[in-house]
Structure formats: structure tokens, C-alpha cells
Amino acid sequence: MKKLLMATAAAALTAGTAFADGHAKEVKLGVLFGFTGPIESLTPSMAQGAEMAMEEVTESGKLLDGAKVTPVRADTGCIDNGLATANAEKLLAEGVSGIIGGDCSGVTGAVLQNVALPNGMVMISPSASSPGLTSMEDNGLFFRTTPSDARQGEIMAEILKDRGVESIALTYTNNDYGKGLADSIQSAFEAAGGTVTIVTAHEDGKGDYSAEVGALASAGGDVLVVAGYLDQGGLGIIQGALDSGAFDTFGLPDGMIGESLPKNIGPDLDGSFGQIAGSDSKGAEIFAEMAKEVGFDGTSAYSSESYDAAALLLLAMQAANSTEPSDYVGKILDVANAPGEPINPGELGKALEILANGGEIDYQGATGVELIGPGESAGSYREIEVRDGKNETLRFR
Amino acid sequence: MDLLNALVALTNFVIVPGLAYGSQLALGALGVTLIYGILRFSNFAHGDTMAFGAMLTILVTWGFQAMGITFGVLPTALLALPFGILGTIGLMLFTDRTVYRFYRQQKAKPVIFVMVSLGVMFMMNGLVRFIIGPGDQRFADGERFIIKARAFKEMTGLEEGLAIKTTQGITVITAVIVVALLFWFLNKTRTGKSMRAYSDNEDLALLSGINPERVVMYTWMIVAALATIAGVLYGLDKSFKPFTYFQLLLPIFAAAIVGGLGSPLGAIAGGFIIAFSEVTITYAWKKVLAYVLPDHLAPDGLVQLLSTDYKFAVSFAILIVVLLFKPTGLFKGKAV
Numbered sequence: 001m002k003k004l005l006m007a008t009a010a011a012a013l014t015a016g017t018a019f020a021d022g023h024a025k026e027v028k029l030g031v032l033f034g035f036t037g038p039i040e041s042l043t044p045s046m047a048q049g050a051e052m053a054m055e056e057v058t059e060s061g062k063l064l065d066g067a068k069v070t071p072v073r074a075d076t077g078c079i080d081n082g083l084a085t086a087n088a089e090k091l092l093a094e095g096v097s098g099i100i101g102g103d104c105s106g107v108t109g110a111v112l113q114n115v116a117l118p119n120g121m122v123m124i125s126p127s128a129s130s131p132g133l134t135s136m137e138d139n140g141l142f143f144r145t146t147p148s149d150a151r152q153g154e155i156m157a158e159i160l161k162d163r164g165v166e167s168i169a170l171t172y173t174n175n176d177y178g179k180g181l182a183d184s185i186q187s188a189f190e191a192a193g194g195t196v197t198i199v200t201a202h203e204d205g206k207g208d209y210s211a212e213v214g215a216l217a218s219a220g221g222d223v224l225v226v227a228g229y230l231d232q233g234g235l236g237i238i239q240g241a242l243d244s245g246a247f248d249t250f251g252l253p254d255g256m257i258g259e260s261l262p263k264n265i266g267p268d269l270d271g272s273f274g275q276i277a278g279s280d281s282k283g284a285e286i287f288a289e290m291a292k293e294v295g296f297d298g299t300s301a302y303s304s305e306s307y308d309a310a311a312l313l314l315l316a317m318q319a320a321n322s323t324e325p326s327d328y329v330g331k332i333l334d335v336a337n338a339p340g341e342p343i344n345p346g347e348l349g350k351a352l353e354i355l356a357n358g359g360e361i362d363y364q365g366a367t368g369v370e371l372i373g374p375g376e377s378a379g380s381y382r383e384i385e386v387r388d389g390k391n392e393t394l395r396f397r
Numbered sequence: 398m399d400l401l402n403a404l405v406a407l408t409n410f411v412i413v414p415g416l417a418y419g420s421q422l423a424l425g426a427l428g429v430t431l432i433y434g435i436l437r438f439s440n441f442a443h444g445d446t447m448a449f450g451a452m453l454t455i456l457v458t459w460g461f462q463a464m465g466i467t468f469g470v471l472p473t474a475l476l477a478l479p480f481g482i483l484g485t486i487g488l489m490l491f492t493d494r495t496v497y498r499f500y501r502q503q504k505a506k507p508v509i510f511v512m513v514s515l516g517v518m519f520m521m522n523g524l525v526r527f528i529i530g531p532g533d534q535r536f537a538d539g540e541r542f543i544i545k546a547r548a549f550k551e552m553t554g555l556e557e558g559l560a561i562k563t564t565q566g567i568t569v570i571t572a573v574i575v576v577a578l579l580f581w582f583l584n585k586t587r588t589g590k591s592m593r594a595y596s597d598n599e600d601l602a603l604l605s606g607i608n609p610e611r612v613v614m615y616t617w618m619i620v621a622a623l624a625t626i627a628g629v630l631y632g633l634d635k636s637f638k639p640f641t642y643f644q645l646l647l648p649i650f651a652a653a654i655v656g657g658l659g660s661p662l663g664a665i666a667g668g669f670i671i672a673f674s675e676v677t678i679t680y681a682w683k684k685v686l687a688y689v690l691p692d693h694l695a696p697d698g699l700v701q702l703l704s705t706d707y708k709f710a711v712s713f714a715i716l717i718v719v720l721l722f723k724p725t726g727l728f729k730g731k732a733v
Contacts, residue, residue: 036531174706198681198699201706205644208635208672210414211679212705217410218681219699231533236635244409245546245558264535264636 025067027323029054029313030091032101032111034078038173038204038229041260043103045300046126047073049287049366050100052294053310053348060349062356063318076102078229079175079204081110088115097323098313099123100306105130106176112142122325122332124312126305129254129277130180134374141325143332145305145312145369146277147379149177149253153184155275155381155397156253157192160223163273167195168251169221171212171237173228174201181227181253197221204232209240217246225251230261242268249273252384258301262389269386273394276301278382280396281368287345304345304366305377311348311365312336318355336371338362403688405557409546415669415676417565417634420572423668424627425645426652427579427661428620434596434659435616436497438510443624443649445521448642449488450625451632452529454481455536462538470540471567474629481629485621492517493617501613518643525639534637537564564634575626576665579619583661588615596659647709648675651716657726666727671712679705 031050033043054069063069074091076084084107091099092115099121102108108128116123117139124143125133131150133142160168170186172178178201186196198219202212216224216237224247228234234256241247242265252261252274262269278284284299287307291298298304313328315335320328335351340360343351351361363369370378383394425447432440440446457477461467468476500513543566546558583589588611594602595612603609628642635641652671656663682700690696703711719726 040531200704203709205640208414208418208675210410210418211676211708214410214414214676215679215681215699215701215705218406218684220684235533239636240414243542243562244414244560246410260533264533 025064027063027067027069027314027317028072028094028096029069029310030088030094030096030099030101031071031073032076032084032088032091032099033073033103034076034107035073036075037078037080038232039078039103039255041231042258042301045291045296045298045303046103046306047071048294048296049291049298049303049306050126050310052290053307053314053345056346056348057311057314057352060352062349062352063314064321064323067323069314072096074101076104076107076111078104079106081107083107084111085114092119092121096121097317098325098328100309100313101125103127103302104175104177105133105180109133109136109176112136112138116141120325122313122329124309124332126309127302128177130176131184132176132180134376138374140375141329143309143312143371143375145308145365145367145371145377146302147377147381149181150184151379152181152253152275152277152381153186153188155383156185156225156251157188157194158397159273159275159383160189160194160225160251161192165194165222165251167197167221168223168225169197169216169219169247170199170225171202171216171228172199172226173233173255174203177255178227181255185225185227185253195221202228202233202237204229206233206236209233209236212237213240213244213246216241217244221247223247223249223251225253226256227253228255230256230258235261235264238265238269252386254301257384257391259297259391262386262391267389270388271386273383273385275381275383275397277305277367277377277379278393278396279368279380281364281366283344283364283366283368287366290346298366307345308363308365308367308369311345312363312369314348315343315351315355315361315363318352333371333375335361335363336369399688402555402557403685405549405555405559406684406688409557409559411673411676411680413559413561413565415673417562417568418676419669419672420568421627421631421634421668422648422652422672423665424572424575424623424630425649426656426664426668427576428623428627429649429653430656430659430661430664431616431620431623433653434661435592436510436613438507438514439650439658440620441511441514441646442492442518442521443620444642444644444646445518445525445639446485446489446621446624447628447631447645448525448637448639449521449628450481450485450621451628451637451642452525452639453484454478454625454629455529455534455632455637457481458536468539470563472537472539472564472633474536474633475567478626478629482622482625485625486618488521489617489621490614493613522639522643529639531639534632536637537633539563562634564630568630568634571626571630575623576661579623579661582619588612592616648672648712651712654726655716655719657728660726660728663726663728670715670727674711674715675708678711679703679708 051071074087088111105128129149172182250272254276257276288298316328316331319331340362457480458474543561546560549559591607652667656667687695
């Protein structure tokens with residue numbers, strides 16, 4: 001038995017090296033998302049978004065004279081800093097040239113500090129939105145295709161005010177993302193003249209939220225804003241608040257927007273509203289179409305941001321004519337912003353060619369990418385209302 | 398009227414959820430305490446046994462629903478429960494044969510058993526995720542509420558609503574029935590008595606002709622039934638997700654230890670103590686006080702003893718206090 005195991009392991013190893021040799025010009029990109037944990041229902045579409053960009057580039061055959069782009073998936077667990085840094089180390093060991101990720105703000109900060117900075121690796125996160133990441137020391141290695149939550153707080157306050165909401169109760173998932181978002185919603189809503197009756201944290205992964213719901217109900221408010229995750233505590237809190245008749249309407253920030261929430265809660269959620277990063281650019285439609293052809297939902301949260309993150313990495317490599325992070329990192333802002341030829345999803349081949357000929361591009365991508373300040377998206381949001389068990393986009397802000 | 402409102406608000410947000418959660422913890426803690434009392438180790442795989450039992454029940458429930466069999470206003474899962482229990486008994490006996498029996502024959506120390514159960518836990522963890530996946534599964538059907546908050550308001554004319562979910566009612570009733578059956582079994586039947594004898598003094602029990610393998614077998618069967626019932630009730634009331642069952646291990650052990658490991662009565666008391674301490678100490682009394690007190694005394698703040706962030710700290714503080722002053726637990730179980 002032991003011998004058989006050894007033999008198989010050895011065979012697998014040699015097969016692995018043989019495979020790698022066959023594609024000498026291979027660019028590996030790390031896809032570092034929480035495939036397990038609180039947002040595990042969102043990450044498959046995110047990874048598919050990123051991998052779609054890689055495939056498109058590989059098929060065009062124009063990246064660095066026909067290099068093949070291979071994704072290497074790794075798990076962050078979304079809330080598990082130890083797992084995330086270990087897996088990021090593993091990605092480096094496998095020789096990736098850039099990392100798309102992480103997904104949740106806490107692990108993204110941890111990977112940035114412990115792995116990316118010491119090793120000079122470039123990271124583009126499609127979904128880490130904590131305001132804390134804006135000011136974090138990053139040596140210019142960290143970018144994100146999603147706006148900071150400082151912006152989201154203002155948008156949420158605006159939406160609440162427009163709907164005539166005077167007072168809210170606020171609960172957040174107890175991590176960097178939840179805390180940062182709750183702070184920004186609270187300050188923006190209070191600045192706009194609203195009242196926040198209570199701010200309370202909840203832990204993810206626990207089944208019983210009666211204590212939290214009880215406290216929230218006692219404080220009262222027109223709307224309960226849940227800055228959590230739709231697969232985790234956020235779902236439990238909403239279910240508990242509805243069941244006990246404590247709240248009827250919920251404010252849903254980006255972590256709570258996804259197909260599974262209205263499906264799990266049912267018709268009681270109708271009338272609740274929220275926002276998620278997104279734009280009305282032409283790119284979003286094209287991207288959704290492309291995703292449909294491959295067979296996944298391109299409107300799923302952060303799927304398009306992931307496509308853009310992967311595309312930006314590859315375009316910057318082409319512009320720098322190198323896969324070395326230190327060489328191409330300076331080119332990311334160049335390819336993302338004007339001046340240059342605007343590039344939509346599906347036009348990566350064209351973009352690569354322009355860059356190869358020494359031209360300039362202004363990557364628009366699926367989300368109308370515009371990177372500001374320390375390399376984060378300027379930020380437009382989709383306002384969403386749940387109607388008949390579906391997330392309907394009302395307008396863009 | 399105001400007093401009634403206060404009472405209803407308190408019932409709705411503290412007493413009803415506390416009772417349901419307490420019953421679920423009590424059933425889980427009973428399983429842990431039985432294993433500890435009779436097989437003499439802390440079974441870390443208990444949370445995942447609950448998940449496994451609940452998973453089997455869910456699969457059978459889906460089968461029934463597909464065939465169009467329902468249980469009227471009650472959840473179909475109750476019909477599927479016996480099948481889930483049978484399957485879980487099978488798995489328990491299988492693990493005992495293949496894993497635990499070996500260490501029993503070695504007369505291994507309890508701490509080795511604990512580590513073994515940790516290994517079993519990881520195996521079952523993987524097994525459940527492999528079969529049903531890591532995501533949320535919903536399987537509750539039938540009537541969702543006994544009383545709805547809005548209907549209660551209209552009925553009574555009170556300002557506060559009272560909601561009692563069917564699952565909460567079922568949880569409490571089932572827990573009472575199961576506990577009564579268990580106590581009858583342990584105290585009145587021959588097998589129950591031999592189990593208690595084996596738990597009190599293993600050697601003496603062997604001398605008086607009790608077959609240890611039989612006692613062990615019955616223990617696993619009862620534990621499998623308890624775990625499945627607890628798991629299904631919990632899944633019906635909240636939702637089924639393998640990860641939350643794994644996390645349940647902590648409050649369940651806290652409940653069993655506070656009550657006294659090895660004492661079934663203690664497990665029940667412990668379950669309710671932990672559940673109510675989590676809910677009451679972090680409750681914001683503003684609403685209740687506003688009804689009870691005259692207007693000029695009504696509080697502006699939330700009147701919350703501790704923020705809900707600390708709700709787990711509360712149960713563990715109780716645990717530590719109990720261990721410090723009464724190491725055998727409230728109901729005099731075995732020393733930990």
C-alpha cells in the first residue's frame with residue numbers, strides 16, 4: 001500500500017513538471033478569494049469573472065508574444081487571516097506574477113502586510129472596501145477596483161434620506177469591513193440629520209441571534225441597516241427580526257446584495273433596499289452577456305470587478321513588457337485611466353495590440369474603471385430594491 | 398395595559414427565543430453528558446454528529462417533499478426524523494466499531510479518547526460537506542407561525558406584537574417529550590439501569606454480569622437519537638449550515654459543564670442557563686422600562702447591561718465561575 005502511494009505521488013509529481021515545461025511561456029495569476037466562509041456563495045462568480053479575462057487574453061495570443069495565462073485559485077476563508085496569509089505564501093511559492101484578491105477587507109489587509117509587502121507582490125482586490133485600506137502602508141503595491149466604504153456610507157445615507165427614513169438601527173459584522181462600513185454609514189447619516197438609535201456588532205457563523213435582535217428591537221428605528229454578509233450573520237439577523245416582528249424594512253449594503261438573500265428570506269424581504277458598487281457603463285452589459293455565454297451570472301456581486309482586476313494586471317504587464325511586479329506596477333494607473341483608447345470587456349486583445357505597438361489605452365472594463373488616489377475606484381453605485389424576490393436596480397448614483 | 402405591553406415585549410424578545418434556544422442546547426448537552434458519564438470522554442464530534450443527523454433528515458425530507466408527502470401544518474422534517482435517527486445510529490455504531498472500540502480495548506486514557514473524537518469530528522465535518530455542501534439549506538415547510546406579531550397586535554389591541562414560530566413550539570414540546578422518555582429509560586428499564594451502573598462503577602458493573610459492549614452500543618444509539626433530534630430542531634428553527642453546527646459545540650459544552658458533566662438533569666439546566674444568560678444580560682431594557690415606568694422616569698439610553706458583543710463572554714464567565722467554585726457543576730457531575 002505504502003509503495004503504491006509513493007509511486008502514485010511520484011507519478012503525479014513528474015506529470016506536474018512535464019505539464020509545466022510544456023508551457024514555458026506561462027503567466028500565473030493568483031486568484032485569492034474566500035471560497036469557504038462568509039461569502040462563499042459570491043466567490044465562484046468572482047473567480048469565474050477573473051478567469052474569463054485570463055482566458056480572453058490567452059486566446060488572443062497577444063500577451064508578451066503569446067503567453068498563456070493560468071489562474072491559481074487559493075482560499076482566504078474571508079475572515080481567516082492565518083489561512084489567507086498561508087495561502088498567499090503558497091501562491092508566491094507557485095510563482096504567480098500578480099494576485100487578484102483578497103476579497104474581504106480584513107484578510108486583504110493581512111495578506112498585504114505579511115506577504116505582498118515583504119515580497120513586492122502586486123495585489124488588486126475586487127471587493128475589499130474598508131476605508132482603512134486607503135491609508136494602509138502599501139508601497140504602491142495595492143489597488144482595488146471597488147470604491148472605499150467611506151463613499152458607500154455617504155451613498156447609503158443619501159438613499160435613506162431620499163426615502164424619508166428618519167431613524168435607523170445599525171448592526172454590523174464584527175470585522176474590519178463591517179466596522180468600517182458601519183462607522184461611515186453612521187457618520188454620514190447623522191451628518192444628514194438622521195438618528196442612529198443603536199449600533200451593535202454581531203458575530204458570523206453563530207446560529208442564534210435572538211440577543212442581538214432583542215437589543216435592536218428595543219432601540220427601535222424606521223429601518224434596520226445590516227452591514228453584514230448575506231450567507232452569515234446578516235441572514236440570521238434579518239430572519240430573526242422579521243420573525244419577531246421587530247423590523248419590516250432593511251437597509252442592505254454591498255455585503256448583503258446577492259441572489260441568495262431574497263431566495264432564502266422569501267417575500268417578506270420585498271421593499272428592502274440597498275446599494276452595491278456598479279456602474280451604468282456600456283461595459284457592464286457587455287460583461288453580463290459574455291458571462292452568460294460562458295455560463296455564469298455576470299451581475300453577481302463583484303464578478304465584474306474581478307474581471308477588471310485580472311484585466312488590469314495583464315494589461316499593465318503588456319505595457320511594461322514584463323511579468324515582474326516591480327516592472328509593471330507603475331503601469332497599472334496608466335492603463336486604467338485616460339488618456340488613451342477606451343477599452344470595454346471583450347476588447348482585451350485589441351488593448352494588448354495597442355500596448356504592444358506603444359499606444360495608450362484607457363481601460364473602462366465592466367465597471368467603468370477609474371482609479372483615484374492611492375489606486376482605488378472612484379465609485380459609482382447601483383441602488384437596489386428587492387421586488388418580488390429579485391434584486392432590481394433602480395438607478396445609479 | 399402598559400404592564401401587559403412590557404410583558405409581551407419581554408416574552409417576544411427574551412422568553413420565547415430563550416426557551417427555544419435553551420431546549421436545543423439542552424438536547425445537545427444531554428448527548429455530550431451521556432457520553433461523558435458512560436464512555437468517560439468529552440466527545441468533540443458531537444456538533445458534527447448533529448450536523449450529520451440533520452443532513453440525513455434533510456435529504457429524506459426533500460425526498461418526501463418530492464413525492465408530495467407532507468405533514469399538514471407541521472414540518473415534513475418531523476416525518477423524516479426517524480430515518481435520520483436510524484442512519485445516524487448506523488454511523489455511530491460504525492465509528493464505534495472501527496475507531497473507539499480499538500482504544501477501549503487498549504484501555505486508553507480519556508485524553509486520548511478526546512483526541513480521537515477530534516479526529517472523528519474532522520472526518521464527519523468533511524463527510525457532511527462532501528454530501529450536502531457547505532452552504533445554507535432550508536427544509537422547513539408547513540405553517541411557519543403559531544402566532545404572528547401583526548395578528549397578535551390586532552387580536553389584543555396591544556402595541557407590542559408577540560410571534561411564536563411553529564418551530565419554536567415544536568422545539569420546546571419535543572424537548573420535553575424526549576427528556577421525559579430519556580429519564581424513564583434511564584430510571585425504569587433494565588438497560589437504563591445497567592447503563593447507570595456502568596457509569597457509576599465500571600468494574601462493579603462488570604462483576605455483576607453487565608455486558609459492557611451492550612451498554613456502549615445503547616449509549617451510542619441514544620446519543621445518535623438525541624443528536625439528530627437536536628440538530629433537526631435547530632436546523633428547523635434557524636437554518637442548516639455545517640459550520641454553525643461545528644460552532645455550536647462551544648455553548649453545548651458550556652451548558653454540559655455548568656450543569657455538571659455526566660448529570661442529565663444538569664445538562665438541561667445548563668442549556669437554559671446558557672441560553673437565557675446570553676439573551677437577558679445583553680438585552681436592552683429601554684422598551685420594557687418605558688412601558689413600566691412613569692413618563693418622566695422613562696430612560697433615554699438603551700439600559701443595556703452589556704453590549705451584545707459580549708454575549709459569549711457571558712456564558713464563559715458563568716462557566717469559569719462555576720468551575721472555580723463548584724468544579725463538579727451545579728448538579729454534581731463528575732469532576733472535569
